[in-house]
């Protein structure tokens with residue numbers, strides 16, 4: 001591994017501004033904007049990821065008070081369409097009450113508390129509790145109480161459903177259970193400038209995958225907030241990503257990372273990867289960019305690893321040694337090459353290019369520009385190379401991560417029910433609606449259980465393989481952090497800016 005410490009506060013290797021100087025198009029000023037978080041250290045107690053009390057505190061002081069993403073407007077297209085939004089121990093009903101009107105209510109009958117809705121419905125005319133039959137109109141007004149004579153204190157005035165604040169941004173529906181909370185617009189600040197030139201209003205949800213994970217929701221979210229983990233977790237990305245040259249900024253309740261692509265990671269020794277791998281494929285035969293060892297798929301769960309001097313061994317997808325002289329291998333490369341593959345992945349060619357950085361970035365951008373020109377027309381001709389090539393990923397407090405420009409990824413992380421040690425990782429793919437076409441219907445949630453492999457959602461494409469690498473770590477993080485003797489988790493000053501920013505805001509909310 002090439003040493004990246006330079007005595008400065010940034011990694012060795014090319015800076016992001018230098019990469020922007022190579023751009024063949026005008027670069028928007030927002031990409032050059034430097035808005036770092038004040039230096040740390042930021043240290044948190046690992047118990048915030050598993051303690052029952054901390055989880056309950058989050059329910060009381062965070063989830064009951066903060067603006068949070070409930071669904072997309074397209075999920076409830078017609079009047080009477082409803083969606084159940086669950087967060088931790090809480091549940092809300094989101095309902096379309098008019099062509100352009102959406103309301104939300106706590107999902108609880110005002111008689112004895114039964115959840116009014118347990119699944120999403122379309123075209124409802126009322127909410128009727130299945131227990132004793134109390135009913136409310138869609139706007140929450142109490143409509144009927146069987147044996148009303150027995151409830152002299154109950155009327156539409158006293159027992160209509162209490163509404164929950166609703167806010168909308170970019171086609172998404174947010175709620176805030178706190179009546180006293182300021183408007184969503186104020187909370188999001190000047191977010192819109194970050195999502196030009198394809199604002200979310202112009203996009204639709206083409207895929208929605210929800211995977212249950214055995215870790216706290218913050219453990220999962222934080223695994224997707226930085227590029228610092230790429231060197232160990234995604235060695236497959238090192239030939240194409242300047243991971244340690246990523247740029248991190250904070251803006252109000254939002255943070256941003258930009259990881260440059262189309263260049264070699266500064267961790268990699270260029271000489272080791274200079275020659276192409278004979279017969280390389282994207283998923284079944286690749287080189288480890290740090291060791292130079294070749295990983296080749298023999299079958300599902302069988303990977304042959306060959307070192308540069310010709311020693312070899314066979315391993316399963318979790319890097320357990322099966323046979324051969326070589327007895328150690330990288331778990332993430334074994335996982336990539338020997339793990340489950342979606343249909344068509346087996347023979348996918350390796351398209352990694354080599355050569356000077358400006359050429360690599362230009363070629364990648366040109367290919368993307370041509371692809372998007374077909375769908376969106378000439379407007380994409382003005383877009384910079386950086387916006388096509390680089391990974392620009394935002395986090396909006398507390399739990400969503402919309403990606404920038406043409407990258408369709410949009411994550412949401414939330415607790416899975418009332419368990420501090422389980423969560424849901426959702427990936428929505430927000431694609432631009434093609435020019436002149438009707439808005440397509442949104443994808444329904446494709447649920448993946450705890451032990452399902454991400455490749456069981458082929459709509460994720462290559463992301464499925466990348467996520468499989470990410471989640472290898474998560475249950476072990478959840479377990480290991482309980483044994484940290486010092487009770488301290490420390491975050492990198494710069495490379496973990498977004499996580500530090502998240503904890504700064506979380507602390508403020510929880511101490512209010």
Ligand code: FES
Nearest residue numbers: 109111112129132
């Ligand atoms: S609990 Fe809902 S009507 Fe009784």
Ligand SMILES: [Fe+2]
Nearest residue numbers: 223233234470
């Ligand atoms: Fe990752």
